[in-house]
Amino acid sequence: MSKLISCYRGAVDAWECDQMGHMNVQFYMAKGSEAFAHLQNALGLDPARIRKEKRGLRFKSLRTQYKSEVHAGSALHGIAGIRKLDGDVIHGFIQLFETAFDRLSAVYEFTALYTNLQTDEALPLPGDLRDRALALADDHPDIYQPAPFVGTVMPARPLKHMFESSRSSVDVWECDIFNHIEHRHIVGYFSDAATHIMGSVGLTRHTVRSRNLGSAALDYYSEFHAPIKMSTPVLLKSGLMGAKGKIFRFGHHLFDLDSGEIAISTTVLGCYFDMTARKSVPLPEEYANFPAEKVLAKQL
Amino acid sequence: MSGYVESYRGQVLASECDLLGHMNIQFYISRLSQAIWNMCYFVGMAPEEIKGSKRALATVHQDSNYLSELMAGDIIHMETAVLKASTKTITFRHRLINSATGDPALTNISTVAYMDLTARKAIPLTEAMKIKVNELMVDAEDEA
Missing domain, CATH: 3.10.129.10 (Hotdog Thioesterase)
Known part of the structure; x- marks a missing residue:
């Protein structure tokens, strides 16, 4: 059976x-x-x-x-x-x-x-x-x-060169009956941060649109260290972990600002694709120009 | 033979519950909407015509009986069969069930029109759809 x-x-x-x-x-x-x-x-x-x-x-x-x-x-x-x-x-x-x-x-x-x-x-x-x-x-x-997740994952410790990509507080309607935030909304924070992350590399929406590019997440890996509960002030910090070929790797830390703790650490692999052909393309040149000293991989 | 197929499976969210402490009626209807999307495939519509926004099943009439409360966290599923069909319409019978207890939460009879989304008009069911519709047909008297 x-x-x-x-x-x-x-x-x-x-x-x-x-x-x-x-x-x-x-x-x-x-x-x-x-x-x-x-x-x-x-x-x-x-x-x-x-x-x-x-x-x-x-x-x-x-x-x-x-x-x-x-x-x-x-x-x-x-x-x-x-x-x-x-x-x-x-x-x-x-x-x-x-x-x-x-x-x-x-x-x-x-x-x-x-x-x-x-x-x-x-x-x-x-x-x-x-x-x-x-x-x-x-x-x-x-x-x-x-297959096992490829490469380094985000550690649950603060890193230099991470920037604020989202700041919010957890609303009642984002929570379950035990006042924990629904996972959908956590991923929503990550998703909303994507545009800011691209901006950190030097890619504006105008640039991306003019090149007919879209971006897509391929692989997320999250570790949950502490609960995120109703009305908690939260801060998402993000940084570029690395980029190679067609794949970029970003890291997120979702902080509970009441405790100052990292509640969730997440690694995201993604790519760009041609919006018409719906096929992946090499990373935009801006990634090659990103300051090497700011790439989080240096600290891992 | 029962013509029922599973057309929806999911969960009640806390954010869908109202002052009465149970799932608000608007979210029952959202599950019916999800079920209809699945029924598009079960009645033989081609994925290309659905995803290309060429044709769809549009609800033109509904009749619901709310049978038991659903609370935040409850797991639910919907079963759907065909009661009858006309040249351009299909009448479905849906039953929403509490998956943990087996208790019925809702029965609903919905008539949908097969709609051309360019012309914005109901059009006749295709021959392929008529075959699938017959396979999903249940006896209306047995279901009364």
């Missing part, structure tokens, strides 16, 4: 698409989060239990690989599974497909911890949850599994 879980079915709405003409990354995350709720249910963490016990799974790390664009009107469906248990850490995945072509669109590989959702304390897995996770655990050799 298959250990895969049907976890999502929906579609891309027109208002979920950005200036690149495809679904924005934050809405991939929104759909991934909905899928994660169905995966929790399969593990015995149904919504009523989560609400009553105030305990559930929280991401410890999350990698998101974007495999193909989806556009307004695309129907999507998702599957999820458990790869393994490592002590109290659950390793799992979610995959979203464009239904019409059965084409893989996004892959989420995560580690998650059983957590007290009020105190944010990680807890040992309860017996029934462990049993279900073990029963569902499978290598899933027939299911795509990304």
Whole structure:
């Protein structure tokens, strides 16, 4: 019997698409989060239990690989599974497909911890949850599994030459019932920062448009160090980690300004593409002219 | 044979709940909208005509029964079948289900018109669509 879980079915709405003409990354995350709720249910963490016990799974790390664009009107469906248990850490995945072509669109590989959702304390897995996770655990050799994330990832420590790319506070409507920010909105911060990041390299919107260029995220890897909760003042700092061939690498630190701590550290791989041909192109020359001493890789 | 297919699967967000503490009705309709996009494919429309904004299924009538509350965090899915069809329209029966409990949360009957988005007019279903529509047909009396 298959250990895969049907976890999502929906579609891309027109208002979920950005200036690149495809679904924005934050809405991939929104759909991934909905899928994660169905995966929790399969593990015995149904919504009523989560609400009553105030305990559930929280991401410890999350990698998101974007495999193909989806556009307004695309129907999507998702599957999820458990790869393994490592002590109290659950390793799992979610995959979203464009239904019409059965084409893989996004892959989420995560580690998650059983957590007290009020105190944010990680807890040992309860017996029934462990049993279900073990029963569902499978290598899933027939299911795509990304190769390990390539290269350096952002450390959870401040680095020189990172700049402010977003500053905000967490609104009520961005949170779940435990007052944690929904992951969609975290990715929204990263997405909104993209234009500022391009600007830091010297690429204005006018320049990008005049060259008929779009930019796209290919691979995100995030580590979650502390919760981000309702009304928290947050600051996103970003920096160029490196650039080679067609791929740029940016790093983000999302700070909780109340505590001064880095709550999330994220590494983003991306590329530019021709807006007409929808094919990747070499990095703009501005990347070659970026001051070498400001590239974060020097500090890593 | 049941003609029902899964047309939506997702979750209720806290931000979708109102002063009454449950999901506001506008978000039930957003799930029906998501389901209709999926039904475009299930009734045999080509991806190119949908994504190219050439044709779509446009809702022209709805009748809903709200059967149970949905709370923030609840997981839900929708099943959809065809009740009847005319030259230019299809009438779907949707049932939204609490995935954790199996309880029905909503039943809805929606009539959609097959629409040419350039002419902005309803057009006849294609032969390919008629075949798929028949495959998804359920007996209206059984569903009453």
